[in-house]
Amino acid sequence: MTSVTEIETMERAGLRALWQELFGEPPPKSLSRAGLQRVLAFEVQVRAEGGLPKGFTAKLERAVAVDAPARSPALQAGGRLLREWNGVTQVVEVTAQGFSWRGRSWRSLSAIAREITGAHWSGPRFFGLGGRAGA
Numbered sequence: 001m002t003s004v005t006e007i008e009t010m011e012r013a014g015l016r017a018l019w020q021e022l023f024g025e026p027p028p029k030s031l032s033r034a035g036l037q038r039v040l041a042f043e044v045q046v047r048a049e050g051g052l053p054k055g056f057t058a059k060l061e062r063a064v065a066v067d068a069p070a071r072s073p074a075l076q077a078g079g080r081l082l083r084e085w086n087g088v089t090q091v092v093e094v095t096a097q098g099f100s101w102r103g104r105s106w107r108s109l110s111a112i113a114r115e116i117t118g119a120h121w122s123g124p125r126f127f128g129l130g131g132r133a134g135a
Contacts, residue, residue, distance in 0.1 A: 001048065004041045015040060022047075081109075081127040085116050092127065 002018060010018070015036040019027040022043055027036055046052055075081075079094040090112075093100040098107040106112050109123025117126070 002040075002044055004044060007037050007041050007044065010037075012036070075129075081129075083116075083127050090116055 007015070007018070012033050015033065016027055018040055019036060022040070031039070075094045077094055077096045081092040081094065083090045083092075090101070092109070092112055095105070098105060099109060099112060100106070101112050101115075109127060110121060111123070113121035113123045113126035
């Protein structure tokens with residue numbers, strides 16, 4: 001079996017050949033040499049240790065599932081989002097077209113959060129819909 005040290009010194013052609021050998025298909029063309037090295041080194045180590053821990057693969061599949069349920073509640077027109085920021089309570093109304101804040105219509109909670117804070121924020125996270133608002 002190839003070692004991590006050998007992977008560190010391989011040229012791109014050798015890395016591509018090893019990928020083909022380990023995974024049975026060519027690597028993604030857009031993957032850099034460093035990216036190939038990292039993935040291959042990880043795979044070699046996993047195989048040397050007898051595989052991933054029990055349940056790890058299932059956890060990964062659940063984490064990336066396209067049809068996984070959303071973590072935040074669905075927003076419905078008529079709902080209100082409240083957030084206190086610097087001593088001022090901000091109230092955002094959920095509308096059929098997006099959101100309403102300070103008499104203006106907005107398509108994005110993130111744009112509203114940016115206006116409130118002056119910094120880039122995930123709007124859902126800022127308003128507590130992502131599980132760690134204000135963290």
